[in-house]
Amino acid sequence: MHHFIDEVILELSSGAGGAGCVSFRREKYVPKGGPDGGDGGKGGDVVFVVRRNLKTLRHLKKNPVLKAQNGFPGEGALRHGKDGESIEIPVPPGTQIKDAETGELLQDLTEEGTSWVFLTGGRGGKGNAHFKSARNQAPRFAQKGEPGKTARVKVELNIIADIGFVGFPNAGKSSLLKVLTNARPEVAPYPFTTKTPYLGVLTVGEEDIVLADIPGILEGASAGVGLGIKFLRHISRTKGLAFLIDLSNPDFLGHFDILLKEVGEFSPELARRKRVLIGTKIDLLESLRPLEELQRKYPDEQVVGISSLTQKGLDALVQIFLRLAKEEE
Template sequence: MEQFIDEVTIQVSSGAGGAGSVSFRREKYVPKGGPDGGDGGRGGDVIIQVRQDLRTLVDLTRQRTLRARRGATGSGRNRHGSDGADVVIEIPPGSMVTDVETGEVVLDAVENGTRVVLLKGGRGGKGNAHFATSRHQTPRVAQEGEPGSELELKVELRLIADVGFVGKPNAGKSSLLGRLTAAHPKIGAYPFTTKIPNLGVLYLQDDQRILADIPGLIDGASEGAGLGFRFLRHIARTKTLAFVVDLGDPDPVETIHMLEHELKDYSAELARKSRMIIANKNDLPDVEGTLDQLREAFPDEPVVSVSAITGDGIRQLAGALFS
């Protein structure tokens, strides 16, 4: 199974331009030929390419220093040096690229197929053919190529989804994702079964919704408790948050308030997203009173009662996710 890596720091540099050439024509019957030194080649660029089929940044961990090639030196007979090879960095959709030194976001790569030249290679130096004048017909000077540029970059993956599932560990988020979609997240009856984000696609006629399930949040997550807080970036791009609560929870209303608090501590924007409540495990006995509590406490938000185990309410939930 491919390792899930969602943050990596890399060093990148564009290629220097090649040096111009000092050369003179050496032809039969032309004893004092003029300068014919060619220009150096352009240095290679650093290019970022977004690839739809990538799901993780693991490839960037295998080579953290990426250098484009230097342009070749020019040569006689006005021959230009060849350009240096570009280096192409392939990243998944949703990746955000930041300049480590300045903190500036240099690319927020949401769209598949995005291709951006991040660093231009240096220009090649001019050969001595450029420096001949009426007074100085045999110049023995040529330009060096321009140097390349360097950056230290932090690349962060932020998954792109329509709906993000948020809840405590064991609320049943992964089971619901598996019920609704063809995803096969790891599911178990112990805390923090989900240790990485999972994605699934829910289809309804000709439409679809991408659903994201992140590791569960617990009280104190914003101070580093549990696993879920560092993965909240993966629901930052979602349109809707689905709060998944366990109907066996002794105080599901307080659980939702805790989740709200942790989201707000991470990002005020995240806390303002539209949301719904999924009340899971309605197969447990005597849950009607708990459902009434939720609907009374959150009258402006849809509360959908389901069971990921039996499938009860799943069709209604699917419809609500499209509304």
Template sequence: MERFVDEALIEVSSGDGGPGSVHFRREKFIPKGGPDGGDGGDGGSVRFLVRLNLKALSHLAMQRVFRAESGRPGGGNRKHGRDGRDVEIALPPGTLVKDAESGRLLADLSASGDSWLCLQGGRGGRGNWHFRSPTRQAPRYAQKGLPGATRRLAVELNLIADVGLVGQPNAGKSTLLAALTNARPKIAAYPFTTRSPYIGVMRNGDAELIIADIPGIIEGASTGAGLGLRFLKHVNRTRALAFLVDLGDAEPGAALEVLRRELGAYDPALLSRPRLVVGTKLDLPESGERLRELEAAAAGERVLAISVWNRQGLEELARALVELGRA
């Protein structure tokens, strides 16, 4: 499976402008024609744009240096040099572009159609035709093209999803994502199976919902424990949250409190987003009692219970997630 890449350091350069031409008209019967040197072409620019089909920055791990083409020299008979080809770098929605040295945010590309001109190509130099005058009829001078520019950039992906599935390791997030969407995350019965966020699209009637499976949140995640800090940032770009709690857990109320506490410590604003609580593994014998404990700990928050194994509660949850994502 392709490695999920959410950060990349790249170098981009715009093209140099092409030099103007020093050239004189030479035709039969006109041995001393005037200047007719053409302008150099402009250098290519560097532009970033959003592509909805991209979900990660894996392509930037394979190519880290991008250089636009330089403009071509001008020619005789006032021929304009060809402009250099631009470089267009496609990014998934929800990507931040920062200056690699200062960390200053340069662009936030969030939606389809977003684009950002990062570097303009160098302007082509003017040919000697421009420098003729009544007192200087044979100028032997043309401008050089202006140089392009280079920038080192830090590109960071903040996933955008309608709903983020948040829970402790083995709460059943990946299993639920696979049951509801087209995603096929790695699923196994040991902690931290999910080491990268997974994205899936759920279709329920006419509604389409993007759901993100965020890797497991454990005690101390907000200070870096487990995979905490690296992936908590992805929660920031989910519109709503579903807290998943394993009904096989001996203390489901305490598990819910860990999620609240760690997200609140990372960013208190996360707890003000629309959310619901989902008790998973309802097929377990002890789930009834644990569900009552979870409902008590939820203190008025909406609680749903599901079993992916026998699909109990999945239709109701799908409808609830659509409502949540639109809240």
């Protein structure tokens, strides 16, 4: 996903209602037929629909101004005008619709198949047949249709996952995602390989666990350094966090404190989420002493060591992920 789009500003308009018709019945042998103007059709609605197959908002970036069809005017012989076609805006699960000016959350769309009518079309105007009365047998007026509604909204995507990966660049997040799931993130031995979020599904028996890999976080990320802080919201819905610590890095003992601080600056609630500390790349170590040092420094944390290359420790990690994903909050 080289063009990952997770924010779009849209200008949306529902359709106006069609005008009512002014018409009189004109048939042979009926020289003074009564009013028979039909009603105008209703304007089309603006509807958001959740589609599971969508992963980004890229399709909306190309056309940020969308308008539903106007209703058609009524016709003689009491013929009702055709309703305007509604416009459906497909979005991925986890999409939030906000007021573009105030930032107010208008709707949180999380469930596949959910349909939400955001703007309703204007009602069609009544034809002159409605206005016949004892005092006015031949009304020569009809209603106009109601105007449509227009609004500017900010559409934001917050990916929905069970476990979110947090770590410095090159900590082994993408390698772990690749070996555990069907995801195919770019993996290379240099920092910032991951520039967009990736999702993968880990299947354990009958259970599916969705894992999210976001770009690596740097110290100072909450102040705008690096890429990771921009994508932290994509793990804001996760049930648990996996902090990946590269045990082959000489400064590994300070990494967890920095990462937790940056996550806490972004969201104190996210920093309190259930978590596991994963010491990675144990295949590069001469001994397991770095893992033991990490475990001693954080006796109250769940700390495990793994190698994505040799797959050592992965079975135990999978069971931890399963518990994190399924535990009650």
